[in-house]
Amino acid sequence: MVGALVVAVGTGLYFGVVRDSGGSSSDSLDGGGFDNLLTLDPCSYLDPDSFAGFADKGVGDAPAVRIEPTGFDSCAVELERSEKGGPRYTVTVRTETGYIVPSEVPDDLEVAERGAVQVTTADVALDCAQLIFRPDGTTVSVDTKASVTDAEGGYSRETLCRIQDIATDAAVAALGANTADRMAYPADSLGGTRPCSRLEDAEIMSATGAVEVSKRERDRDYVCIWSAGPASVTLAAKLVPTAADRPDGARETIAGRQSTIVDQFFFSNTETCDITLYGRTWTPWPGKQYDYAETGDDSSSGFIELTELSVSLFSGGSREEACRMARELAERAWPRLPGA
Structure with missing residues (x-):
């Protein structure tokens, strides 16, 4: 390890660490899920019934809770909830696994010992955010938000953090005892x-x-970033619902595979071009998930993999130049992807 990066993202926490690259994961599934985050079932330690006290009723007596992966290493728990006769809103608890250097956790973050792990809590006004980590640097970050902030019928921060405590407790137990599935x-x-x-x-x-x-x-195994002069190159492997909207952009065949090219403008000094390639579908997803609707045709159970290659140029670069670079790199990367 070379060093660590700590960055605030929105109102949550992001811990990044510079790590040596590695190859593919072992075929062996011996041991707990946190032994190798590349093979972790990201939702395997979260139980919908534990959130029942904070959720409305769904079908029958089932709590109105959904648990679904949001990536190969992340999971979302969605609770449908009403308060004081106000509108129904959604509370989303997101968990994400990764790595930190424990010795480089900022001194201004309060750290609590909880058995074999340590927990930090961010002082955030509108949501809750925590990081659970072991001495070896394996972490689970937990972040909770609500879809409505209505003083007359929305959530209270106290309630939001109590909901997050359920996910944090589950992550503490699973990470400390290494009991997640692979x-x-x-x-x-x-x-x-x-x-x-x-x-x-x-x-x-x-x-x-x-x-x-x-x-x-x-901090995550499924994202890699290269800094190259004024350019930043990002390559990420993602998992999204098959029903999710696909990016609008030009369709183009690159290295024999149909790709979507989207040039983006985010800031005055940044030009970005993204190229997306879809891959294998999962129907249903073989890992743990839960949908209170329990419908026979549950579109949420299907997922599709995608690779996203992004080139961002700073200090005077053009979108056309960013896309030229992205195309050239996709020509190299696509043949090395599964299914090529």
């Missing part, structure tokens, strides 16, 4: 492999014209 991904899946293995530094330099490149694997 998943076996087939060869045609992005699951179990790191995006950093798809591109070489020399290829980044060739596409961007940079004289040197530094690779940074963020």
